Amino acid sequence: MHSLSPFQPTAASLPPKGATYLQKQVQGISVNHHALNPLSFILRAATVYPDRIALLHPDVKYPVQYTFRVWAQRIQNLAYALIEAGINPGDRVAVIAPNCPMIADAHHGVLGARAIFTPINTRLTPPEVAYILEHSGAKLILVDQECTHLIRGTTIPTIVSNDTGRDDDPYEAFLASGRRFSRERGWMGLDVERDEDAGAVLNYTSGTTGKPKGVLTTLRGSYLAAVGNVVEGQMNKESTYLWILPMFHAAGWTYPWANVFACAKQVTIRSVDYNAIWRHFLHSRVTHYCAAPTVQIGIVNHPDARPLPQPVTAIIAGAAPTAQLIGQLEQQGIKPVHVYGLTQTYGPFTRCYDQDSWSSLSLEDRAKLMARQGQSFATAQEVRVVYPPRHDNDQELIDVPRDGNTVGEIVTRGNIVMKEYFRDPDATKKAFRGGYFNSGDLAVMYPDGVVAIMDRSKDLIISGGENASSLAIEQELAAHPDVLEVSVVARAHEKWGERPMAFAILHPERSSKWEGNHDAFVADLKKHARTRLPGFATPEWVEVVQELPKTSTGKILKTALRKRVAKL
Structure with missing residues (x-):
């Protein structure tokens, strides 16, 4: 074609x-x-x-x-x-x-x-x-x-x-x-x-x-x-x-x-049409595309999905790919490249660079490493994780230890950071506090200089004084073989202040085993979670849903889920 x-x-x-x-x-x-x-x-x-x-x-x-x-x-x-x-x-x-x-x-x-x-x-x-x-x-x-x-x-x-x-x-x-x-x-x-x-x-x-x-x-x-x-x-x-x-x-x-710049060919489709996507994968010699994990899930679970005749690179952003998704992509000859960025950074400015030593690891262990947000792009300046300032007018930014545990905020500066918020000098000044762009994303820094996001500050679940990352919870829940897609938000709890609530879509090929008995699936998912997560991060509630609210790019709208939870 x-x-x-x-x-x-x-x-x-x-x-x-x-x-x-x-x-x-x-x-x-x-x-x-x-x-x-x-x-x-x-x-x-x-x-x-x-x-x-x-x-x-x-x-x-x-x-x-x-x-x-x-x-x-x-x-x-x-x-x-x-x-x-x-x-x-x-x-x-x-x-x-x-x-x-x-x-x-x-x-x-x-x-x-x-x-x-x-x-x-x-x-x-x-x-x-x-x-x-x-x-x-x-x-x-x-x-x-x-x-x-x-x-x-x-x-x-x-x-x-x-x-x-x-x-x-x-x-x-x-x-x-x-x-x-x-x-x-x-x-x-x-x-x-x-x-x-x-x-x-x-x-x-x-x-x-x-x-x-x-x-x-x-x-x-x-x-x-x-x-x-x-x-x-x-x-x-x-x-x-x-x-x-x-x-x-x-x-x-x-x-x-x-x-x-690459002198590459571009193929345009007007909407996310999985039939058209697979037609082009199979007949248009596609080698590259970008999509959020939710879109990737639709791609790998399409009836036309099969090993491709040519290698394809999938640039993934918006959330970390799960082990299951990585495995499915690789089985079809699609190489996942996990990147991270924001509109304020022209899209991606970090990449999780896979290492030669990873080839000997299990898929699940490799996926945990690949789920990290990585290090700065070739044309970006360094990415840092710093302690949140105690006061709005604080200008000195202090890096968290490189221990993979201490949570701070991702900041960066340099070539691929926005010029300003248009007609909003106050918001620009706040975003550029300390001479860096303050992303609002909470993360840790590992000893190898690799950043891993824990959550957006507004998505962090504070349960009994403990901080639970909704992203980390989602990663573990998605490892359940019968889960196609899952999202987690905070829900008010009388004793603990907040507890996680999960919204899960069942995998279409395995949903029949739970038909008419979602309570059994919820119990099974909680059992699975307890083997992987601390008690404060284990979902208190699970709801099986047919779909999740999403943006035009396939990113899950947690704001809509939080509004739904607030009414419960």
Whole structure:
């Protein structure tokens, strides 16, 4: 599944004969310096591999595919179209779309116009979207036809994409107008951003504890985070990346640029469709993808799951993979790479680097080591675990002992940390206390310099004065052979203050043994837990559920579970 014939790009998408990919020279800059900007990746790819397939979008009514030289022309057209529409340097351009060519274009084209790319989660409600549009001060919206209901009534200029790649598509007409406006001046006609610390992306957090915050990242950080992902994922021109992670989530962890830096092929699917995922695994020579463990569970338990004809790397974040999941992935020829990060760190900035000595360990022992969050990326600065400050104005950060036991907070600084919270200096100051980004994630540091998260501070269960990590409890419960997926939150307890409550999904292949007798399963799971966990961490309550509430990236929404528990 490598070509879509007889697809023909629009005339405006075809570069002129002899097109070059040189940008305008910036005056007044030292000869030994240029501002880092991920826009340069598409220009390099179009120069080196002009006729290789860059972007494939096959599972729609009108499938499309673009080579690097054609895609570069479309990105150039978008930059000119935005400028023609009145977009100035630093303006925010909102994009509301699932994984499709338009949002892939925007990661590059918005930067080409020296504007700030502002992706918006397609699963938000209209009021939430309205808040982000107002807070960001978005000057223009690029929206997929399936998402127009989210912006009904807006007065902001809007371009709709029907996701067809055909001349009569409004988005294609917008690109064509940009081509005409360019008067064939090409890349040399676009001004180059000389400040690598200029804003690149404005991502909005989920807002689970209040209004969402705008995380502003930079061109330099985006460039270096993308390069880091290529290095850590070992990607190259032979790689094929399948878009399962939404590109609107933390700018797709910078993989929209990483793939282009690697000159890899990208395959886009509009939703997490397990049938389509396995079709591409088996027929599109997929080598890389990103997904949370909950999505990985759906992948390995699909009816089409089987050993793959080519090695595949699965970049896993959002939670630690369990021993069972690691084993299932490896049986299918999928190598799990566990990474950790936040929106404020451009996605992943640490990786659990597997060691040669692990090969002699049992799967369960290896999984416990692999479940740790690891050490800093090649392009990141060091990760530290420090004691929480006693006062908000404390500036000195003190590291916890490297004993794998003392709990502190993960902090980091350097190349791939956000620039600021947009229009929120107080939140920025608090996040950067002590000269580091304070993550809010509680962790321990091992003697080998490896970080392991114990919990988000809000997810820690304090039972009888003892701290119980919901993540650690979940790891042990997931080792039960009949558990497909599990999540643990705190529930009020009259004697102990709090006790863990588990919500478990039964494995479909083994649920029949417990049909009509969930009480027996609960007793069996508690028995299993008591052999692995201290009493204060053993779940007091277990509820069998059909599904767990999740975000657009497949991360379990513990806020929803806590609200449910509060009513019990």
